[in-house]
Amino acid sequence: MATRSHKLKEKGGPSTSLYYKHKRHFGGPDGELAASMRYLHQRFSMPNKKVSSLLTDIGTEELAHLEIVGAILYQLTRDLSPEEILASPYANYFVDHTTGNYPVAASGVPFDMKYVGVKGDPLTDLAEDQAAEQKARTTYENLIRLTDDPDVIDPLRYLREREIVHFQRFGDAMRITQDDLDSKNFYAFNPAYDKK
Numbered sequence: 138m139a140t141r142s143h144k145l146k147e148k149g150g151p152s153t154s155l156y157y158k159h160k161r162h163f164g165g166p167d168g169e170l171a172a173s174m175r176y177l178h179q180r181f182s183m184p185n186k187k188v189s190s191l192l193t194d195i196g197t198e199e200l201a202h203l204e205i206v207g208a209i210l211y212q213l214t215r216d217l218s219p220e221e222i223l224a225s226p227y228a229n230y231f232v233d234h235t236t237g238n239y240p241v242a243a244s245g246v247p248f249d250m251k252y253v254g255v256k257g258d259p260l261t262d263l264a265e266d267q268a269a270e271q272k273a274r275t276t277y278e279n280l281i282r283l284t285d286d287p288d289v290i291d292p293l294r295y296l297r298e299r300e301i302v303h304f305q306r307f308g309d310a311m312r313i314t315q316d317d318l319d320s321k322n323f324y325a326f327n328p329a330y331d332k333k
């Protein structure tokens with residue numbers, strides 16, 4: 138994986154500024170931590186057991202992805218010199234956290250459960266989950282476009298592919314949930330709370 142001599146390279150700019158863009162995916166609204174927290178909390182109000190289990194599976198997998206992204210970030214930044222840090226947007230972060238991984242968005246705002254939607258309505262939550270997976274895919278594609286280090290691009294491609302699989306599986310979950318509804322309740326009310 139990346140070492141000091143194999144740092145994240147940003148096309149046309151200092152290597153450390155891209156760190157901010159990666160951090161958005163670490164502790165930001167479309168990051169792996171937000172995805173994991175979203176699914177692991179939504180799972181309880183899913184009436185269908187298969188859908189509830191699917192949310193547990195994907196939420197756990199997203200935690201594993203958090204570890205992958207965290208390892209990339211740490212390996213890219215752990216050996217930066219004070220001069221490199223001072224010349225980059227990473228300097229402010231360094232004052233508070235040195236090169237440790239602290240989950241913040243690119244804006245510098247610490248990770249916040251406000252990013253996590255739990256509406257308690259299966260149809261609403263699954264629609265959000267599908268959108269979240271597409272947003273994560275788009276973000277990974279943007280990161281890949283701005284990176285030319287193959288040791289960084291390869292795991293990002295893998296993570297991007299998993300977002301596509303998750304999007305498809307949430308589509309399956311939506312169909313399963315709709316199949317459980319009767320003709321009187323097709324998007325009309327909340328199947329987790331309204332009984333009829």
Ligand SMILES: [Fe+2]
Nearest residue numbers: 270299300303
């Ligand atoms: Fe995902």
